[in-house]
Amino acid sequence: MSNTPRTTWQLGDRTVNRLGYGAMQLAGPGVFGPPKDPAAARAVLRAALAGGVDHIDTSDFYGPHVTNGLIREALHPYPAGLCIATKIGARRDAQGGWLPAFSREELTAAVHDNLRNLGLESLDVVNLRAMFSVHGPAEGSLEEPLAVLAGLREQGLVRHIGLSNVTAGQVRDARRMVPIACVQNHYNLVHRDDDGLVDMLATDGIAYVPFFPLGGFSPLQSAILSGVAARLETTPMAVAIAWLLQRSPNILVIPGTSSLVHLRENLAAASLVLPGDAVAELDAIAATS
């Protein structure tokens, strides 16, 4: 692990800052319905861009349709360098449950919904979100949904295809069918099942975008993490972000927050360099958990 992380990486045909922003937390509780204060949510989005973010992760199943609407209201017309990555492959039921939506009709409708709700003529990156299991990546063929997505790309509605919640085998199979711009799986300094996949993708120049980079709905807690943060006079979340940035140059970090204070703290983590002894201590958290 290098301790002088590069600041940008390729996402499809764009070069983006490695510290981006995940918009999921802007929807209402349980990622369902609108937020209590939509103006505050829009302010977070504007502050993210003002702070140098040029990669936003979203989906029309956040809300549903809520975060995309907030992004359009806050940021449209979009600055030229902004890359918005979205996801398809799931839908919400009336109670907010998450269901697969993998049919040709559902995938096609999802691309058109994202285009309309974001106010775009083509989507920069569309991740196909696998839903074979609610607990994480699971075996299953992505061939049919990927063929649908490849067709939408040929029509010019999608510029780059990514994968989410997938196994290394599914990534390999998908790459035989279409170019894959990025992989978005659960990964952070405690949850490191994808260590091998991160390194494999780095070798091929493909972005790896961890979801739950700070631990998700229950942010990471560890005495070691708190100890390292105290020693470096920063916060545990800043250390968690810096650890990801130092872990591999192809990692794009998309911490989610609905708070301006947290956003600023997260953006500041881009300049935090962890010394080797701190990295070794942090690596031990996953090894022992």
Ligand SMILES: NC(=O)c1ccc[n+]([C@@H]2O[C@H](COP(=O)([O-])OP(=O)(O)OC[C@H]3O[C@@H](n4cnc5c(N)ncnc54)[C@H](OP(=O)(O)O)[C@@H]3O)[C@@H](O)[C@H]2O)c1
């Ligand atoms: N592909 C997928 O299946 C998938 C799944 C989940 C997420 N995602 C994407 O990944 C992005 C990131 O994941 P996430 O937002 O779920 O989880 P996360 O970034 O790991 O953590 C977000 C949580 O951390 C809190 N937080 C953020 N900054 C903080 C700080 N500086 N100090 C203390 N707490 C802080 C947030 O609360 P506050 O709002 O109070 O700051 C929120 O509760 C999402 O926004 C979404 O775009 C994708």
